Amino acid sequence: MNRRSSFLLLAALFCSPSLAHGERLDTVIDSLLARGYSSPLAAVARLQAVEDSPADDAPLAQRHLYQAAIGRYAAQERRPAMAALAQQASAALEKMARDEQCRACAVDQHLIQARWALTQRDADRAQAMLDRIDSRREELSSLQRQQLHYLRARQYQLQSRLDMGIREALLADELSGRHEADRLMAQNLLAVLNVYLGDYRRTIEISKATHARAARLGFTQAVAEAKLNMGFAHLRSGRRDLQLQLLGDVLALTRGDDGLAIIQSTAVSNLADYWLNQRDYRRALDYSEQAVELAGRIDDPLTLAYALVNRGASKAGLGQIEAGVADATEAIALTERIGARTDHIGMLQELVNIHEHAGDYRNAFLALRRVETLQQEITRQAREKAVLDLQEKYASESRQREIERLAAANRLKEAELAAQALRRQLWAAFSLALVLLAVVLVQWLRRSRRANLRLSRDVADLAEQSTHDPLTRVFNRRHGHALLAGYARAVDACAPGAPPSLGLMLLDIDFFKQVNDNHGHPAGDKVLVEVAQRLRALLREQDSVVRWGGEEFLLLLPGLQATALPALADRLLRTIGAPAIALPDKDITLTASIGAISAPFAGSTDIDALIQLADLALYRAKASGRNRALCIAARQEALDPAALARDLAAAQQAGQIGMTVVPGPSRNAG
Structure with a gap:
């Protein structure tokens, strides 16, 4: 389906009589956060139908609330109409931040851009956006902090940093508060991270609980994702029979809901993969054709690439080698165009399998060389990025240590200057004592002793502050590193x-x-x-x-x-x-x-x-x-x-x- 058709489809949904006209903006946003939605498309449509949709001259707070909500849900899909809405909301928030000094608008604008980058599977760009938000963490609302941790978890998932992803997903869950929909999205993500870690039992436990709560709320998207996650866990654990049943449930749940077309297309592609594994190439071809049609309807290139590569493998299994190679090649070109590197390697691997199935070992070898080259490049870039990150972390910590050292040095210098001034006063007092009464000498000596006592206490306080946490009085992190360095010296000496x-x-x-x-x-x-x-x-x-x-x-x-x-x-x-x-x-x-x-x-x-x-x-x-x-x-x-x-x-x-x-x-x- 072309771009114009996608806009017409979205406009038709917005004009549907099923939308709940007459609702107020704050009521709709509270409902979406507390009870979820059938799909991001439906969430956007409901927001655009509110009776108090803000005009350009509306109060800043209302315009901010509206654009942040539109951008949040629109950025979850790649289809052109939703992408355009997300970018319009982002531009509106950026203008409010610039022209009206709305700092919260700038944070939400970065959150929308990070969410859109993750929808495009661009983890590095998402990380750059989230790092900007991290630099102003003290300004964030509780909802913004929850979104930050949730998007961080998705970033770490794409970067295969699974332990860090689980940490962030748990924080997102903990910060959800009364926003049950956000909690269910975080738990669905936690289930995905656990299945990649190989903890299939925990994935199924989390997904079952998420599915039950989402079903009670009517949060259709979370229900469908929970079933997909359970199916994924059963696939990894070798229970393809249970996966087949769950994929059927997902199709029944999403059929007829265009807003869930991506999930439906994913389920259909997984069914094609299931029948490919069973070597039932005719049935696999039927499902992959459906997946291609669904992906074309929503104009999502990554979803289309998976559908095409499954169709290519099905055709190759039926002896249609040239047609299979053509489909796989088109899928490879799509993933290369959108920059989905990990998925691109997977498509190349499928092309290798098709050539091997046909006995074309020369082309299989050439495709395999491309896979190895890309994997080496990704490994090299990851290594270089890790080195840069470590260097930046070291530089930042070094700057902080230097600041602390200079502050302590300044304070000690001030104490030394005070001591020098006191000594000069003491000698002056001693000289005057030669001509003044003894009582004057006694007074100066008393003042000297009190000043020296204060100086001793100041020096002791400085030593204490450099090694101890001011609140708990246990050692601070800086002194902790010194203790660990002492252990390293003990190891070298033993x-x-x-x-x-x-x-x-x-x-x-x-x-x-x-x-x-x-x-x-x-x-x-x-x-x-x-x-x-x-x-x-x-x-x-x-x-x-x-x-x-x-x-x-x-x-x-x-x-x-x-x-x-x-x-x-x-x-x-x-x-x-x-x-x-x-x-x-x-x-x-x-x-x-x-x-x-x-x-x-x-x-x-x-x-x-x-x-x-x-x-x-x-x-x-x-x-x-x-x-x-x-x-x-x-x-x-x-x-x-x-x-x-x-x-x-x-x-x-x-x-x-x-x-x-x-x-x-x-x-x-x-």
């Missing part, structure tokens, strides 16, 4: 093959944001101080507690072996959980999540890599329900911690590492 052991625990207070939101920041500060005191009281004198982040603490435990981690983690969880902390309005009981590891780990003393592993264990503990600790132990020698961090789940499944789960104390409901 005998070969016998490095000293060091336990590492990363501890994060569960649901700490809710404490701030429900009881106020002074209550949150009291909670942090109480947790720090409990940690110091429980640990040994030689152990160190470091405030590593906002509500995150790093425990450095010299001499602690990996076998002792679970017992200590159990004591920590119980100590944090009892007794309850008294706040002005009510008493609260805390829980925490912990990731733990001990150096040396499989012979490695790379502290940075081991802390990263502990951090991954911490987030897996949070993802699996919080109020627990995950202790990592090596089961093989000579492992590379940095390599393990890239896929912790795979390392566990391969038996390279073991993870002991230590549950926290149970909590009574309510």
